Amino acid sequence: xxxxxxxxxxxxxxxxxxxxxxxxxxxxxxxxxxxxxxxxxxxxxxxxxxxxxxxxxxxxxxxxxxxxxxxxxxxxxxxxxxxxxxxxxxxxxxxxxxxxxxxxxxxxxxxxxxxxxxxxxxxxxxxxxxxxxxxxxxxxxxxxxxxxxxxxxxxxxxxxxxxxxxxxxxxxxxxxxxxxxxxxxxxxxxxxxxxxxxxxxxxxxxxxxxxxxxxxxxxxxxxxxxxxxxxxxxxxxxxxxxxxxxxxxxxxxxxxxxxxxxxxxxxxxxxxxxxxxxxxxxxxxxxxxxxxxxxxxxxxxxxxxxxxxxxxxxxxxxxxxxxxxxxxxxxxxxxxxxxxxxxxxxxxxxxxxxxxxxxxxxxxxxxxxxxxxxxxxxxxxxxxxxx
Amino acid sequence: xxxxxxxxxxxxxxxxxxxxxxxxxxxxxxxxxxxxxxxxxxxxxxxxxxxxxxxxxxxxxxxxxxxxxxxxxxxxxxxxxxxxxxxxxxxxxxxxxxxxxxxxxxxxxxxxxxxxxxxxxxxxxxxxxxxxxxxxxxxxxxxxxxxxxxxxxxxxxxxxxxxxxxxxxxxxxxxxxxxxxxxxxxxxxxxxxxxxxxxxxxxxxxxxxxxxxxxxxxxxxxxxxxxxxxxxxxxxxxxxxxxxxxxxxxxxxxxxxxxxxxxxxxxxxxxxxxxxxxxxxxxxxx
Numbered sequence: 001x002x003x004x005x006x007x008x009x010x011x012x013x014x015x016x017x018x019x020x021x022x023x024x025x026x027x028x029x030x031x032x033x034x035x036x037x038x039x040x041x042x043x044x045x046x047x048x049x050x051x052x053x054x055x056x057x058x059x060x061x062x063x064x065x066x067x068x069x070x071x072x073x074x075x076x077x078x079x080x081x082x083x084x085x086x087x088x089x090x091x092x093x094x095x096x097x098x099x100x101x102x103x104x105x106x107x108x109x110x111x112x113x114x115x116x117x118x119x120x121x122x123x124x125x126x127x128x129x130x131x132x133x134x135x136x137x138x139x140x141x142x143x144x145x146x147x148x149x150x151x152x153x154x155x156x157x158x159x160x161x162x163x164x165x166x167x168x169x170x171x172x173x174x175x176x177x178x179x180x181x182x183x184x185x186x187x188x189x190x191x192x193x194x195x196x197x198x199x200x201x202x203x204x205x206x207x208x209x210x211x212x213x214x215x216x217x218x219x220x221x222x223x224x225x226x227x228x229x230x231x232x233x234x235x236x237x238x239x240x241x242x243x244x245x246x247x248x249x250x251x252x253x254x255x256x257x258x259x260x261x262x263x264x265x266x267x268x269x270x271x272x273x274x275x276x277x278x279x280x281x282x283x284x285x286x287x288x289x290x291x292x293x294x295x296x297x298x299x300x301x302x303x304x305x306x307x308x309x310x311x312x313x314x315x316x317x318x319x320x321x322x323x324x325x326x327x328x329x330x331x332x333x334x335x336x337x338x339x340x341x342x343x344x345x346x347x348x349x350x351x352x353x354x355x356x357x358x359x360x361x362x363x364x365x366x367x368x369x370x371x372x373x374x375x376x377x378x379x380x381x382x383x384x385x386x387x
Numbered sequence: 388x389x390x391x392x393x394x395x396x397x398x399x400x401x402x403x404x405x406x407x408x409x410x411x412x413x414x415x416x417x418x419x420x421x422x423x424x425x426x427x428x429x430x431x432x433x434x435x436x437x438x439x440x441x442x443x444x445x446x447x448x449x450x451x452x453x454x455x456x457x458x459x460x461x462x463x464x465x466x467x468x469x470x471x472x473x474x475x476x477x478x479x480x481x482x483x484x485x486x487x488x489x490x491x492x493x494x495x496x497x498x499x500x501x502x503x504x505x506x507x508x509x510x511x512x513x514x515x516x517x518x519x520x521x522x523x524x525x526x527x528x529x530x531x532x533x534x535x536x537x538x539x540x541x542x543x544x545x546x547x548x549x550x551x552x553x554x555x556x557x558x559x560x561x562x563x564x565x566x567x568x569x570x571x572x573x574x575x576x577x578x579x580x581x582x583x584x585x586x587x588x589x590x591x592x593x594x595x596x597x598x599x600x601x602x603x604x605x606x607x608x609x610x611x612x613x614x615x616x617x618x619x620x621x622x623x624x625x626x627x628x629x630x631x632x633x634x635x636x637x638x639x640x641x642x643x644x645x646x647x648x649x650x651x652x653x654x655x656x657x658x659x660x661x662x663x664x665x666x667x668x669x670x671x672x673x
Contacts, residue, residue, distance in 0.1 A: 035480070037473075053668075056661070056664045056669070057665075057669055061481075063477075063480065063657075066502050066506040067502065069473075070472075070502075070506070073473045073477070074474065074477035075477055076474060077464075077475060077481075078481050079477075080464065081478045081480075081481025081482055081485070082481060085477065230478060230482075231442060231482055232441070233441050234462075235408075235462055236464075237408065237457060238464045238465065239464075239465035240467055246410070248408070248457070
């Protein structure tokens with residue numbers, strides 16, 4: 001961050017030239033994150049390093065845990081202690097976290113996980129970019145749940161979506177994943193942090209009834225239960241077992257059905273509020289690119305070049321990856337002759353796009369395995385071949 | 388018998404009623420299991436500690452002992468297998484006044500959760516950890532674990548366990564725990580005193596309670612009733628507070644050494660250090 005902004009403030013208002021990782025960390029602080037638990041892993045470590053410096057200044061706590069499993073469960077514990085909490089990792093660490101992300105889903109615990117993607121599988125490409133965790137963030141943990149996953153594609157958006165990740169986590173009571181990639185995490189560009197008064201903060205809904213009357217997992221009409229935390233006298237009972245409205249384990253078909261439907265439906269029924277896309281030159285488009293993360297930047301370059309050549313192509317940039325913007329994509333399929341999906345993996349979002357278009361248009365994945373983002377020319381070449 | 392005692396006998400209420408969650412009883416524990424009496428003395432110890440019940444949180448992992456948190460009428464958390472300790476750390480540091488007690492089994496805390504245990508002791512997390520060691524995995528049907536002693540029979544050690552178990556008090560002590568004790572479930576009075584001492588400590592306090600599991604441990608090892616296991620403890624136990632923790636390993640033939648092995652004062656806790664860091668970092672930049 002720039003030198004002149006060293007005052008101890010949650011919101012580092014001003015203009016900065018910084019990285020996606022630092023911007024995401026500042027976004028978390030701006031929205032009131034007060035606990036970080038993490039474990040070093042490339043290419044996410046700068047987030048932990050930045051928060052190790054900043055959190056104590058703001059009366060928060062930074063704990064470097066012994067592994068990623070401890071990190072995720074530590075932030076769940078902190079969330080039940082009543083503070084906004086987060087961790088940051090990359091693919092291998094996220095793999096270690098998924099069981100307890102499931103605990104967070106089942107116990108409806110607000111928190112944020114930043115995953116700065118690198119190339120996989122396994123140790124893969126620690127220092128190089130990947131977009132191979134799309135499916136892991138949806139299906140990594142066992143059981144049925146609807147995650148919220150946000151995917152920025154600029155340093156500015158790393159800051160803004162870190163805030164929104166917390167806001168969704170608090171509003172819908174679940175762990176939210178902010179999906180960066182190595183390119184975005186490590187690239188520097190301009191970041192403008194607004195005045196503190198301009199930061200939109202959502203806080204978890206609190207119970208209005210007394211501890212004697214309170215049922216910790218009785219949802220309101222919006223399917224979200226108000227959240228009492230430890231120390232408030234509500235004697236919360238929290239378990240990863242199938243539980244009833246009292247929070248008590250109740251291992252039968254009816255309770256499971258009611259609970260698991262609700263934790264999915266609270267997201268499904270609010271897709272309109274959660275799904276965000278950016279449309280770029282789509283109005284008259286005959287061809288479309290669907291891209292996300294750092295690759296969306298290259299896609300815009302391809303579109304600018306194509307437009308100069310008279311090819312009508314536009315971009316649908318996915319900001320929300322999960323829940324998947326399938327209805328918007330189906331509408332797009334009715335408009336364009338072909339959809340191109342460049343992604344740094346061997347076909348993850350492409351399959352979701354194929355599912356969404358219901359055969360209404362052709363879908364072509366443009367895959368790069370981990371290591372580099374697409375060159376705009378590579379995407380352009382594919383489109384030129386069809387135009 | 389005094390009048391008060393008579394009244395108590397005639398009453399349908401139990402003096403610790405308010406400490407158990409209504410509607411959660413009957414519990415799942417087997418006949419002869421010691422978890423009932425251990426739960427009972429844990430509640431008594433918490434009650435007598437004088438800590439505001441609002442400031443008490445109990446965290447468990449998975450397993451028979453892992454079910455205890457869910458019966459207690461405090462803020463209670465039944466987490467995932469092995470992960471109670473880091474959950475308790477996150478929960479604890481958010482309120483320095485909060486007393487967080489972890490109670491879980493030997494498999495949970497020392498096999499799948501072993502890494503968390505040693506690091507929590509090293510960083511002197513301000514939590515009390517109670518391990519009920521029943522020498523096997525009870526809930527899953529009696530498999531061998533990291534506390535199963537060589538020669539002990541379990542479903543995954545049908546020819547007798549080949550491995551040496553952890554010497555748990557020594558592990559805790561060597562990693563920096565400020566309070567380490569071990570007692571058997573037979574000696575509930577000492578277990579309770581030990582819980583009280585552990586709860587009163589600042590820092591990582593640890594009590595190992597050797598429990599009775601007649602169903603899955605006992606019946607494969609000629610100890611098929613709770614009473615037989617307690618008799619076994621009575622016969623084999625030697626009380627020695629001054630024992631060197633290196634000498635308290637459990638094996639088939641040696642006496643079981645119990646006592647309070649470690650009790651260190653005034654070691655700064657993780658929470659103390661985090662709060663001190665906040666003050667220093669704010670002063671530096673302010």
